[in-house]
Amino acid sequence: MLLLGTIDLGLPISWQRTEVTRIGKKRGKRAVHRVLEMLSELSEECERLGALEYLAALGVQTELQQQLRAAIPIVVEWMKDSDSVREAALQCLSGLGEQAEFQQEIRAEIPMVVEWLKDSDSTVCWAALQCLSGLGAQAEFQQEIRAAIPMVVEWLNDSDSDVRGAALQCVSVLGAQEFQQEIRATFPLVVKSLKDSDSTVCRAAFQCISCLRAQEFQQEIRATFPLVVQSLNHRDRTVCQAAFQCLSGLGAQAEFQQEIQAAIPMVVKWLNDSNSFVREAALQCLSGLGAQAEFQQEVREAIPMVVELLKDSWAHVNQAAIECFTGLGAQAEFQPEMQAAIPTVVELLKAPEPYARMGALECLSGLGQQAEFQQEMQEAITILVEFLKDSDKYVCAAAFNCLSDIGASAEFRQERWLASTSPISEHKASISVVILRPTEVGL
Incomplete structure (x- = not known):
């Protein structure tokens, strides 16, 4: 062709x-x-x-x-x-x-799609379930899709884990549409899937619970909280991460505020877990919950631990800590804690590991773009300029970006930027000033 x-x-x-x-x-x-x-x-x-x-x-x-x-x-x-x-x-x-x-x-053709739910090949069955999920999002097909739901329920007990996972995804989509009454009958099977022997199915079950609307399934979802919290320490790291993501997602729903508040100490506890992926997932969950005003008192108490994880030896944990720290820093309610943490972050710049120095620079870069931290950032400028001469080129680049970001929202004099720098670093700092403070060039 x-x-x-x-x-x-x-x-x-x-x-x-x-x-x-x-x-x-x-x-x-x-x-x-x-x-x-x-x-x-x-x-x-x-x-x-x-x-x-x-x-x-x-x-x-x-x-x-x-x-x-x-x-x-x-x-x-x-x-x-x-x-x-x-x-x-x-x-x-x-x-x-x-x-x-x-x-x-x-x-x-929807009846034929439903027939393929019975296909002996799991990939075809999975594709049929995905197709049914997509069509279920269209209001025009509701009558036909409703008739197919019993077949989807049947596949939640299938021997093939791919089929069970696809069925859960289908339930997630249909449960968010006009099929709540039919989907409610599947909830015991969804809960059962949280303990499935296949990690892919477990993850799909946690995602399914997160996707179901609290208003229609409030009672059923509330009953799963003990199992969600228990799974925060699941032996499979991917399931553990899914449980944290589920908890974070449910935290955005006002109906579960009391349950989430009770679970936050457990999330904070896992910040010290020996498994790096658990620490990462806990940080990501905490970051999501910190955006909700209802949980800020509980999250506030964990900020010193987040700062400590900026020094974590695992890069993915380090990055999650950076994102959590800067995300919380964007919340006005955490301003006092963030201001108190800035000296600790600056101290991290002395760490022998390049990734730790880069992490500290990224945190300062994020905070430096906010007017509330202008005074603290001004005091750190002389120290930051020194890192334009760092032995690691990536740290140099991070320092350059940090100075540029800070310059976008704070008042600095050019001579402070150029203090104690080598000719090469002086050139870099000058470029920052040209880009961000054109009125000060040539002072």
Whole structure:
């Protein structure tokens, strides 16, 4: 197929889709007409896969939708092909179903999508569940989707973990739509999945609970809190992270304020855990909860521990601590604690490890952009300039960026920037002043 022959099918799917969209826009309706003529002639698996990618990419182009309608019966017919083609056809159908232009044709095929939920190949079953989830987000398909929910519930008990995980994702999407009554009956199975032997299924179950709307499922979700808190120390780090993310997500819902407040001491406790991924997840959770006014008193008490983790020997924990510290620093309620912590952060600049110095510089950079910390930042300028001469080039770059960021919101005199610097560092500092304080250049 000439058009598809220009696409490297070895590229990632997203790249293929971008490329076929580019070609379709370039060649216009004539190219689409030619593709539609050739669809029925395609017999090779790779050709059909390429054609499905092409159709999915062009389906979002309004000016081509009238022509593309003729391709839907062929896409449906290809669902009877090999497993990989069936999977791609289901994904294509899901994408086309998002377009109002095709909804009449797609509605007629929903029963077939439901039938593929029974496919013996787990990847096809997973694709069917994903397709059903996508179509369930469209109000026009509610009647058909509602009839399929019992089948989704059945797959929550499937022996294949991929199918169970996809079913949970489907429940997540449908539970956020107009299917709360039907989804409520699945909740015991969702809770059971929190303890699944497969970590992927556990993660999907935690995500599902986070996605369900508190207003409709408040009583059911509240009953899961002990298990969520217990899973903060799960032996599988990915499940542990999912539990922290679930707790953080539920923290944004006012209905669970009391339960979240009771759980925060546990989150703070895991900041000292021996597992670096647990520490990282706890920091990320704390950062999310700190954005909620209701939990700021509890989070405030953990700020000294967050500062300590800026020195963590694991880079991913160090980065999470930086993001948590700067995120909390953006909250006006934490200003006194942040001001008190700045000398400790400045002291970290003396650490022998480059990553620790970089972390401190990133924290100061984030705080320096806020007017509330202007005085503290001014006092740190002379020290910061010294790091333009650091032996590590990445620390030098971080120092340069920090000085630039601070200069965007504070008043500094050029001679302070240039104090005690080498000719090379002096040049860098001068550049910062030129960029950020043009009125002071030449003083």
